[in-house]
Amino acid sequence: MADVLRLHFTVDGEDFTSAGEASAQVKKKLRQMGYDPELIRRVSIAMYEGEINMVIHAGGGEADICIYPDKIEILLSDKGPGIADIALAMRAGYSTAPETVRNLGFGAGMGLPNMKRYSDFMNVESVVGEGTKVTMIINT
Amino acid sequence: MKIREIQKLLSANVLTCTDRLDTDVRSACGSDMMSDVLAYVKDQAVLLTGLVNAQVVRTAEMMDMVCIVFVRSKKPTDEILALAEQNGIAILTTDLRMYDACGILYASGLQGAL
Ligand SMILES: Nc1ncnc2c1ncn2[C@@H]1O[C@H](COP(=O)(O)OP(=O)(O)OP(=O)(O)O)[C@@H](O)[C@H]1O
Numbered sequence: 073m074a075d076v077l078r079l080h081f082t083v084d085g086e087d088f089t090s091a092g093e094a095s096a097q098v099k100k101k102l103r104q105m106g107y108d109p110e111l112i113r114r115v116s117i118a119m120y121e122g123e124i125n126m127v128i129h130a131g132g133g134e135a136d137i138c139i140y141p142d143k144i145e146i147l148l149s150d151k152g153p154g155i156a157d158i159a160l161a162m163r164a165g166y167s168t169a170p171e172t173v174r175n176l177g178f179g180a181g182m183g184l185p186n187m188k189r190y191s192d193f194m195n196v197e198s199v200v201g202e203g204t205k206v207t208m209i210i211n212t
Numbered sequence: 213m214k215i216r217e218i219q220k221l222l223s224a225n226v227l228t229c230t231d232r233l234d235t236d237v238r239s240a241c242g243s244d245m246m247s248d249v250l251a252y253v254k255d256q257a258v259l260l261t262g263l264v265n266a267q268v269v270r271t272a273e274m275m276d277m278v279c280i281v282f283v284r285s286k287k288p289t290d291e292i293l294a295l296a297e298q299n300g301i302a303i304l305t306t307d308l309r310m311y312d313a314c315g316i317l318y319a320s321g322l323q324g325a326l
Pocket residue numbers: 121125126129130150152153154155161162166167168169177178179180181182183184185204247248
C-alpha cells in the first residue's frame with residue numbers, strides 16, 4: 073500500500089519526564105498534514121493515555137502509527153506484566169497505580185475508558201507475564 | 213478574558229510566551245489529576261494546577277490548552293518551561309491557593325465547562 077504513512081517510536085519506560093514525546097510528535101505530524109483539530113485532539117489524547125500506561129505500568133514499549141487515507145491506526149505494544157482481567161481494567165475508576173504514580177497526577181483509572189471513548193475501535197490483547205497490545209483505530 | 217487579565221487578577225508571574233498575553237480564553241479547569249483533565253475536560257483553554265511536572269505541559273498540549281497556572285507558589289523547572297515555550301503555552305505562577313485562584317477567575321467571568 074503506497075499511500076500509508078508509518079511512524080515508529082520506542083517509548084522509554086525509565087523516564088517519566090519524556091513520556092508523551094511520541095504522542096507529541098504524532099500530533100505535530102497530523103497538524104502538518106492538515107487534519108481537523110478535533111480529530112487530532114482525539115488521536116493525541118487516546119495515544120497519550122496509552123503511552124503513559126506503557127510508561128507507568130509496563131516499563132515502556134513500542135508505538136506504531138499507520139496513517140491510511142481513511143483512518144489512523146495506533147498500535148501500542150509492551151513486554152510488561154500484562155493485564156489479568158481486561159474487562160475489569162476497562163472499567164472507569166479501576167486502577168492498580170501506586171501512590172507514587174498518583175502523586176504524578178495519574179492513576180485515576182480513567183485511561184483505558186478514555187481511549188475507548190476517543191477511538192472508533194479499540195482492542196486490548198494481553199498475556200500475563202508477557203505483555204500487552206492495544207490497537208486503536210480512529211476514522212478520518 | 214485575555215491571559216493578561218488572568219495575570220492581573222491572580223497577581224501572577226508570566227514565565228513563558230510573554231508575547232501571547234492577548235490571547236482570548238473562554239473557560240478554565242482546575243485539577244491536580246491529569247487523568248481527570250484528560251477524561252473530563254472539554255475545550256477549556258486554561259489549566260490551574262498544584263502539580264508540577266512535565267506531564268502537566270504534555271496534558272495541556274494534547275488538550276490544545278494555551279495557558280497553565282501553577283498555584284501555591286510552585287516553581288516549574290527550566291525543562292518544563294522549555295517544553296511550554298516550545299508548544300506556545302503561557303505559564304503563570306501565583307501565590308494563591310487553588311480554591312482562591314479558581315474562585316477569583318470564576319467570579320470574574322471565566323467559565324468552567326461550557
Ligand atoms: N500497558 C499496560 N500494562 C499492564 N497493565 C496495564 C497497562 N495499561 C493498563 N494497565 C492496567 O489497567 C489499569 C487501568 O488502566 P487505566 O489507564 O484505565 O488507568 P490508570 O493508568 O491506572 O490510571 P489513569 O489512566 O487514570 O492515569 C491500570 O491501573 C493497570 O493495572
